[in-house]
């Protein structure tokens with residue numbers, strides 16, 4: 001069977017992209033849990049869905065096939081034994097309190113079809129919902145305690161993060177936070193059991209049971225030989241080393257990983273919140289990281305198999321990019337035009353988080369009008385997505401999409 005995965009750049013014409021249409025998990029956000037669940041506000045679901053459907057429409061209109069995480073996940077567990085194992089693994093990782101709660105949830109899950117099951121796992125379960133079911137646990141009778149028997153997973157619409165397609169393989173991530181780590185279980189089951197993937201030999205560049213964390217928002221594929229990976233609030237340097245070792249010493253064709261050390265803070269959680277590639281030699285950047293940024297280049301060492309050679313790059317970012325991407329010129333397009341107020345405001349609303357659907361053609365949030373105008377002045381084709389709801393989760397078009405296949409460039 002042919003491997004359907006092929007992502008060897010950030011900009012090659014996009015063929016297939018994975019999304020998750022926001023669901024009931026967003027209606028299980030409450031103020032007391034926002035920090036832990038990595039949200040800053042509570043989106044209005046009905047409008048979030050409208051915005052998201054518009055996002056999907058832009059893809060369709062531009063010849064990009066859209067596939068949904070929820071569909072792949074429910075197709076992957078079609079076999080009864082696989083479904084059983086999936087439920088067990090999921091419950092093992094869901095901080096369910098006590099055996100009684102586990103039995104209650106299991107019985108509830110058993111009454112659902114595969115797609116209802118996946119939706120319910122994503123949405124979480126309120127204690128009030130199981131009142132008509134058999135309750136096997138004392139704590140579940142006490143809804144004043146904590147209202148959920150199973151936590152929601154509100155960050156799933158950021159399909160960029162729990163796993164990342166790199167070349168013809170996949171990096172199944174170990175997430176920084178418990179709240180997002182369960183998301184990676186969907187990837188495990190999809191790549192092991194989905195009919196599209198199960199008989200294909202798919203290289204796994206990193207696995208969810210590794211100790212150190214790495215998230216997809218930090219992984220950028222600059223061309224078929226060079227990647228950029230953020231050392232960030234979410235991604236550990238040790239995880240990058242492991243990932244680099246696996247991929248550079250494989251036959252993937254990748255030769256260099258540039259590790260971008262960026263400030264560790266919420267607004268800049270991943271590299272793609274401050275830096276994205278939009279054309280062969282054009283990038284967006286948030287000016288606030290330019291000062292503190294340090295770049296290290298990681299290549300295969302000549303001193304022994306599986307070893308790496310790591311060097312600190314001393315020149316400016318433009319020069320580093322020109323050198324490794326073999327370009328004569330590089331333009332860094334500054335979010336907010338470099339004005340510190342506009343830059344900070346638009347970056348917070350994902351002004352630098354563009355998704356290229358072809359070289360020089362991107363999807364952006366329409367609200368970041370200053371940055372968008374500058375992109376157009378630089379010859380970029382800009383598709384604007386209006387958002388007042390999706391944006392509240394702190395992620396833009398790149399965060400909300402995972403390319404499965406792009407044309408090689």
Ligand SMILES: NC(=[NH2+])NCCC[C@H](N)C(=O)O
Pocket residue numbers: 038039155158160161216217218269270272273393394395396398399
């Ligand atoms: N690739 C990205 N920048 N993703 C943004 C994810 C936002 C999400 N609320 C989180 O914290 O984790």
